[in-house]
Amino acid sequence: MxxxxxxxxxxxxxxxxxxxxxxxxxxxxxxxxxxxxxxxxxxxxxxxxxxxxxxxxxxxxxxxxxxxxxxxxxxxxxxxxxxxxxxxxxxxxxxxxxxxxxxxxxxxxxxxxxxxxxxxxxxxxxxxxxxxxxxxxxxxxxxxxxxxxxxxxxxxxxxxxxxxxxxxxxxxxxxxxxxxxxxxxxxxxxxxxxxxxxxxxxxxxxxxxxxxxxxxxxxxxxxxxxxFQPLEGIVIAEIAVLKMIKSAQAYGLELEYVAPELVFDAMSKSDKLKEFGIRELERVIDEMLADGLLAARQIGAEKVKLVLDDEGTLVIEPVDEE
The missing domain is CATH 3.40.50.300 (P-loop containing nucleotide triphosphate hydrolases)
Structure with a gap:
């Protein structure tokens, strides 16, 4: 034995x-x-x-x-x-x-x-x-x-x-x-x-x-x-998507799939995202999305999606599960 x-x-x-x-x-x-x-x-x-x-x-x-x-x-x-x-x-x-x-x-x-x-x-x-x-x-x-x-x-x-x-x-x-x-x-x-x-x-x-x-x-x-190679373009957008997913999770929310191309398009128009380097990306994303994430959580949403408004700004919207 x-x-x-x-x-x-x-x-x-x-x-x-x-x-x-x-x-x-x-x-x-x-x-x-x-x-x-x-x-x-x-x-x-x-x-x-x-x-x-x-x-x-x-x-x-x-x-x-x-x-x-x-x-x-x-x-x-x-x-x-x-x-x-x-x-x-x-x-x-x-x-x-x-x-x-x-x-x-x-x-x-x-x-x-x-x-x-x-x-x-x-x-x-x-x-x-x-x-x-x-x-x-x-x-x-x-x-x-x-x-x-x-x-x-x-x-x-x-x-x-x-x-x-x-x-x-x-x-x-x-x-x-x-x-x-x-x-x-x-x-x-x-x-x-x-x-x-x-x-x-x-x-x-x-x-x-x-x-x-x-x-x-x-x-x-x-x-x-x-x-390590310098990061640019669509790679930074992919990193931004990962940080957005984590930001949503911090509010107890699931973020629906986000195409990096959508984020890349928004980044090219955003002065905030242009101004700050990659190390500041998480903070900038939190500032951009926090209000929308908190509002979604307060109405009882469990899942959210990322969309572009008429001005090309990324905004959070609750996902209707029904």
Whole structure:
């Protein structure tokens, strides 16, 4: 009986290690638009690394490059939801908040004898409590240079010792992502000039090394360097549709299918949508649709649709289910 139980547990463990590449790819592409070249390679990499029984380093160390608002953070959220079952299992660090030497202490904790030592580090303590994490360091170029020593250890050995408690945080069940929009114009030029993915990645790494943004040993820790393309046109409209669906859900409403072409047409006429960048898109959409969504909810509607009024403005209308 014990042998049978061990065999069943082994089979369950094996199943838990398997990733359905097509399913994961579809899930990520449902969240992030315009970056299929990244998602196609990323899902294969994660599937292969996820299936390993033993690891001495994180599942993957990734560097995501590109202009602001191209979907780097959104892709990380999508990965956390798919791989770790909840976006809450993603740790997101804004590296502009770690620009001084005290940033290292904030991440791995205060030494024994100092105030706050028992609380642990903002990085190490959550990983000690749950090592299955997606960990994102956003705009890494803004971090204090001394923090990179921590990254080298975390990405290379899969371990960090928390000051104060002396406990070792295990990162071998985590995915580490560093994002940057530094040198995005030069990197975009490399992307346009080189078609081969491996040659392009090597050229990008060389540029980052020559520009002294990353130390050579740091670049050597990355399993992949992904360059995100600028978003424009119908792709932005597709992203807007996704955000509209989420906005409706926040009011407990279902949004009927919206053709991206309809949104694209409205965007081309809207001064608000022209004025703000992609990162402001969600806020602009909320401002445009909130009154209509709230009004629909107040009359008991469960489903709404998006239409263009006579002035070409997007408006919300309740859907009659009868």
């Amino acid at each position: 014990d042998k049978l139980r061990d065999l069943l547990d082994s089979k369950k463990s094996e199943a838990a290690r398997m990733i359905d590449e097509k399913e994961m790819m579809a899930s990520l592409k449902g969240w992030v638009k315009g970056q299929d070249h990244v998602i196609d390679d990323l899902t294969r990499l994660i599937r292969l690394q996820w299936g390993k029984e033993k690891r001495k380093r994180p599942i993957a160390n990734l560097l995501m490059l590109g202009p602001t608002g191209t979907g780097k953070t959104e892709l990380c959220k999508a990965m956390a939801n798919y791989l770790f079952e909840d976006e809450k299992n993603m740790l997101l660090f804004d590296c502009s908040e770690f620009s001084g030497s005290e940033g290292k202490t904030r991440l791995i904790g205060t030494p024994t004898g100092y105030v706050g030592a028992e609380s642990g580090g903002q990085l190490t303590r959550p990983v000690l409590n749950n090592p299955k994490r997606l960990i994102v360091f956003d705009e890494i170029e803004k971090a204090w240079s001394g923090i990179f020593d921590l990254f080298l250890q975390m990405m290379g050995d899969g371990r960090l010792t928390e000051q104060g408690s002396g406990r070792q945080a295990d990162f071998t069940q985590s995915i580490i992502v560093l994002t940057s929009n530094a040198e995005h114009e030069a990197i975009g030029k490399i992307q346009n000039e080189i078609d081969d993915l491996q040659e392009r990645a090597d050229a990008v790494k060389k540029h980052l090394r020559d520009s002294k943004i990353f130390r050579p040993e740091m670049l050597g820790r990355f399993d992949r360097v992904y360059v």
